[in-house]
Amino acid sequence: MTPGSTLPTFPEQFYWGVATAAYQIEGSPDADGKGKSIWDTYAHIPGKMKNGDTGDVAIDHYRRYKDDVIVMRNMGVKAYRFSISWPRIFPNGIGEPNPKGVDFYSRLVDELLKAGIEPFATLYHWDLPQALQDKGGWQSRDTAQAFADYASLIAERLGDRVKHFVTLNELQNFVDMGHRGTTLQVQGKEVRIKLAPGLQLSPGQVNQVAHHAVLAHGLAVQAMRAKRPSGLQIGPADALFTGVPVVDTPENVRAAEIATRTYNERFLDVMLTGRYSDAYLQAAGPAAPKFTDADLRAIGSPLDFVGVNIYIPKSYVEASDDAKGFREVPTSLSHPKMGSPWHSFSPEVLYWGPRLLNSLWKPKAIYITESGCAADDAVTPDGRVLDTDRVMYLRAVMSNLHRAISEGVPVKGNFVWSAFDNLEWTGGYGTRFGLVHVDFKTQKRTPKLSAAWFREASRRNAIV
Ligand code: FCB
Numbered sequence: 001m002t003p004g005s006t007l008p009t010f011p012e013q014f015y016w017g018v019a020t021a022a023y024q025i026e027g028s029p030d031a032d033g034k035g036k037s038i039w040d041t042y043a044h045i046p047g048k049m050k051n052g053d054t055g056d057v058a059i060d061h062y063r064r065y066k067d068d069v070i071v072m073r074n075m076g077v078k079a080y081r082f083s084i085s086w087p088r089i090f091p092n093g094i095g096e097p098n099p100k101g102v103d104f105y106s107r108l109v110d111e112l113l114k115a116g117i118e119p120f121a122t123l124y125h126w127d128l129p130q131a132l133q134d135k136g137g138w139q140s141r142d143t144a145q146a147f148a149d150y151a152s153l154i155a156e157r158l159g160d161r162v163k164h165f166v167t168l169n170e171l172q173n174f175v176d177m178g179h180r181g182t183t184l185q186v187q188g189k190e191v192r193i194k195l196a197p198g199l200q201l202s203p204g205q206v207n208q209v210a211h212h213a214v215l216a217h218g219l220a221v222q223a224m225r226a227k228r229p230s231g232l233q234i235g236p237a238d239a240l241f242t243g244v245p246v247v248d249t250p251e252n253v254r255a256a257e258i259a260t261r262t263y264n265e266r267f268l269d270v271m272l273t274g275r276y277s278d279a280y281l282q283a284a285g286p287a288a289p290k291f292t293d294a295d296l297r298a299i300g301s302p303l304d305f306v307g308v309n310i311y312i313p314k315s316y317v318e319a320s321d322d323a324k325g326f327r328e329v330p331t332s333l334s335h336p337k338m339g340s341p342w343h344s345f346s347p348e349v350l351y352w353g354p355r356l357l358n359s360l361w362k363p364k365a366i367y368i369t370e371s372g373c374a375a376d377d378a379v380t381p382d383g384r385v386l387d388t389d390r391v392m393y394l395r396a397v398m399s400n401l402h403r404a405i406s407e408g409v410p411v412k413g414n415f416v417w418s419a420f421d422n423l424e425w426t427g428g429y430g431t432r433f434g435l436v437h438v439d440f441k442t443q444k445r446t447p448k449l450s451a452a453w454f455r456e457a458s459r460r461n462a463i464v
Contacts, residue, residue: 008402010461015414015415016076016077016079016413016457019082021125023085024055025061028060033091033100034085034088034098034101035098035130036129037127037128038130038196039126040055042196049426053428054423057440071419072419075454079120080118083121084105086128089101090153094146106158119162121164122169124167124169139201139205139212147168147219149223150220151165159228159231163231165232166236166307168216169309170309171236171238171267172238172264178194178198179200179206182194193426202287204287218295218297233304235307237367237370238268239310240264241263242256243256243263243326243328243356244315246316246317252318254325255327256317258326261360265280268357273361274299275296276289303363304364305364305367306363307368309369309417310349310368311370311371315328338374338375340373340427345393349400350396350400350404354368358410366410368415374432374433375389375432377421377434385446390435391449395463399463
């Protein structure tokens with residue numbers, strides 16, 4: 001046997017991808033007629049962002065996109081998931097499109113195709129036009145329709161070259177963290193996370209915001225299909241809140257299924273079934289959202305794939321006899337090198353997440369639209385970044401995905417978060433998730449050891 005010939009390999013056409021989002025990398029917040037987004041506003045409110053960091057410059061990708069595409073090509077990237085900034089396209093959220101905004105993404109797409117990189121365009125990665133926030137934001141049903149109009153324009157202008165479109169990113173997180181804040185228990189500590197617009201709404205209001213978010217997804221799918229009846233692959237990229245069975249027994253796996261459906265009942269479950277579960281509506285009582293049958297038909301529009309971002313389990317669970325059907329097992333997970341306050345070392349969620357997603361909702365195809373970790377990425381005196389922690393993490397992630405694929409789960413690609421170090425929302429620039437190190441003062445890009453690992457894995461289509 002030749003050395004290396006038994007490496008776990010992936011199906012042909014598997015996408016070795018990387019991901020970013022507009023506000024986290026682009027900078028140039030006023031360039032070429034761009035309107036303000038809620039993040040442009042929020043990041044400038046004193047005290048909201050770690051160290052007062054903002055996305056005003058970020059990694060200056062808006063001006064350096066050509067070089068960045070070359071960096072990715074040299075890293076063996078097969079697919080790149082980026083997001084389009086809605087207020088670059090519609091500075092006021094609605095009305096006349098801004099040709100220069102459209103042109104930026106059109107040029108980016110051309111560069112990607114020239115480099116042999118498949119573009120995956122996300123339409124909404126949290127940067128709502130401020131003009132729409134001023135009219136109620138996601139609390140207003142009109143925002144869902146405005147999103148569908150924007151999606152339709154993008155399908156028209158980019159759909160000749162972009163085949164994969166992601167509607168909205170992590171609905172569950174921007175809805176909850178943006179409209180009431182979320183408290184996570186991590187490593188025995190409470191971590192409170194807020195996102196723009198930083199509201200504090202009642203449960204009923206938050207459920208209505210959630211409904212408008214899934215409605216926006218559904219209306220956008222319909223609008224894009226109407227514009228381009230064939231050829232587009234469309235799906236969401238939600239955070240999959242996963243219950244991982246603490247010990248793999250049939251009873252615990254059943255409990256993990258129930259937990260996972262419950263955790264995602266306002267988002268993936270309604271998008272993939274076209275109905276709100278009775279359990280959800282009953283538990284919500286007077287706080288249940290208002291909706292129509294036509295809404296549910298739109299929300300349940302058939303999808304070409306389901307994208308899920310998976311970093312950590314929502315919880316470890318075991319079977320229980322009560323009505324809920326599962327019990328959460330408290331854990332004191334710890335790993336010294338996870339560089340983000342909410343991250344734990346639990347790569348097995350990359351096996352259980354896709355497996356449970358598949359058994360619960362049977363999607364045609366699954367993409368892991370984000371996975372990754374922040375690490376301590378010190379630069380050595382000779383200018384290298386030897387992020388062995390991240391290499392080990394990626395290997396563990398890919399082994400778990402490989403196991404899921406071997407069992408028949410249709411995972412078609414994985415997008416590492418992130419291609420480049422960038423603005424980690426309110427966590428600022430100190431939390432580095434990139435395969436490529438960025439010196440935020442000089443904007444120098446330095447591929448890390450993990451980028452070399454990625455290139456070799458992508459080249460051999462295997463876990464090296
Ligand atoms: C996800 C976000 C992404 C990035 C990673 C670390 O929740 O979608 O933008 O910040 O976390």
